[in-house]
Amino acid sequence: MYRNMKTLIHSGGRILFCPLYCTRGVSSSGASQDGSHGAIPDEEEMCPPHTAPGPQLPQAPYWEEPHPPPNVRRRNPTPSPGLSDPKQGGRRDGTGFIKPEVSTGRLKAADSIVSIVFGMKRLAWAHMDRTMTVRDWRQHEWSPLLKGKSHPDLYLEEVSSALSLLPPTDLYIVEKSSLSSQNASMFPVTLHLRVVEALVYALLNPGYMVERQHRVFSMARSIVGKHFDIMVGGAKTSGVELVQRLVEEAETLQQSRIHLLPELLLQYKHKLHPRGQNRNEELCDALLQAIAFYELLRKHQT
Incomplete structure (x- = not known):
C-alpha cells in the first residue's frame, strides 16, 4: 500500500499522505493507527534507511483542510471589483427586474435611461428621465439588405447606424424576448434578435474592459406585460392602445402618468394606430x- 502513499518534503522532514480511500493515518511518531485496508509497512519501510525521518506535522482527517505552519500567513483572495460590491455598481441587486444585476443606488443615481426595443423590421427607443418626461422617442427602419441575410458586416453597419442616433444617457434598457429555441421555424427570428442584442451590448459598452461596469441591461418582455396587465396565455400582447391612451392623458390631464415634450406630443398624438400594418409596436x-422601469424602481424603494 505504501506505493500509493505520497511524500511531501516540508521543513526538512517527510510527511506521508494516504489516499482518500484509506482510513489509516500516521501519527507524529511514525506509528501506524488502526484501519481497515490491510497491514501498514513498518517505520523502516516508510522512511528508507538513507533518509532520516524528520519532524512531521500532525495529520488532519482527509475531509478537513490542514492548518498551515505558524510562520505562514494565509492570504484571502481579493474579489474582483465590480462583481459583488454594490458600492462598485456590481451584481448585487434587490430589484430583480433587470439583468445583469446592479446596485439600486446606481439605478437611483441615473438621471435618464434609453429604453430600446427591436424586431425584424426596426429598432425603436424612448429617452425618459426620472421625472417621467419623454425627451426623445423614435425608431429606425432596418435596411432591406439585412432581411434574410446573416452577414456580420451588414449587421454591424446597420446596428451601428441605428445606435448612433441615440441620445446620451446614463443607462440603456433593452427588451429581452422570450422566444423558445426549441421551435425550429422561429430560428431565423431568434438568430436575428440575438445577433442584434449582442451588438447592442458590445457597441453601447465601449469602456467595459476598463470600468468593469455595465451600461446596458436587459428587461424581460413578460415583466413589462405583467406590470401593465396585458398578458394573455403567458405572452405579452400589443400595447399600442395603452400607449395611445397614455399620450392622450399627457395632453389633457394635469397629473398624467407620463409627460411628453410639446414637439413629441404634436408628432405622436395622431400617429399611433391600434389597427393596420403600421402599428408601431416597437x-x-x-x-x-x-x-x-421607473415605476418598478420606485416601488422597490418604498
Whole structure:
C-alpha cells in the first residue's frame, strides 16, 4: 500500500499522505493507527534507511483542510471589483427586474435611461428621465439588405447606424424576448434578435474592459406585460392602445402618468394606430418599458 502513499518534503522532514480511500493515518511518531485496508509497512519501510525521518506535522482527517505552519500567513483572495460590491455598481441587486444585476443606488443615481426595443423590421427607443418626461422617442427602419441575410458586416453597419442616433444617457434598457429555441421555424427570428442584442451590448459598452461596469441591461418582455396587465396565455400582447391612451392623458390631464415634450406630443398624438400594418409596436413597447422601469424602481424603494 505504501506505493500509493505520497511524500511531501516540508521543513526538512517527510510527511506521508494516504489516499482518500484509506482510513489509516500516521501519527507524529511514525506509528501506524488502526484501519481497515490491510497491514501498514513498518517505520523502516516508510522512511528508507538513507533518509532520516524528520519532524512531521500532525495529520488532519482527509475531509478537513490542514492548518498551515505558524510562520505562514494565509492570504484571502481579493474579489474582483465590480462583481459583488454594490458600492462598485456590481451584481448585487434587490430589484430583480433587470439583468445583469446592479446596485439600486446606481439605478437611483441615473438621471435618464434609453429604453430600446427591436424586431425584424426596426429598432425603436424612448429617452425618459426620472421625472417621467419623454425627451426623445423614435425608431429606425432596418435596411432591406439585412432581411434574410446573416452577414456580420451588414449587421454591424446597420446596428451601428441605428445606435448612433441615440441620445446620451446614463443607462440603456433593452427588451429581452422570450422566444423558445426549441421551435425550429422561429430560428431565423431568434438568430436575428440575438445577433442584434449582442451588438447592442458590445457597441453601447465601449469602456467595459476598463470600468468593469455595465451600461446596458436587459428587461424581460413578460415583466413589462405583467406590470401593465396585458398578458394573455403567458405572452405579452400589443400595447399600442395603452400607449395611445397614455399620450392622450399627457395632453389633457394635469397629473398624467407620463409627460411628453410639446414637439413629441404634436408628432405622436395622431400617429399611433391600434389597427393596420403600421402599428408601431416597437415604438410603443419602448415607451412602456421605460415607464415600467421607473415605476418598478420606485416601488422597490418604498
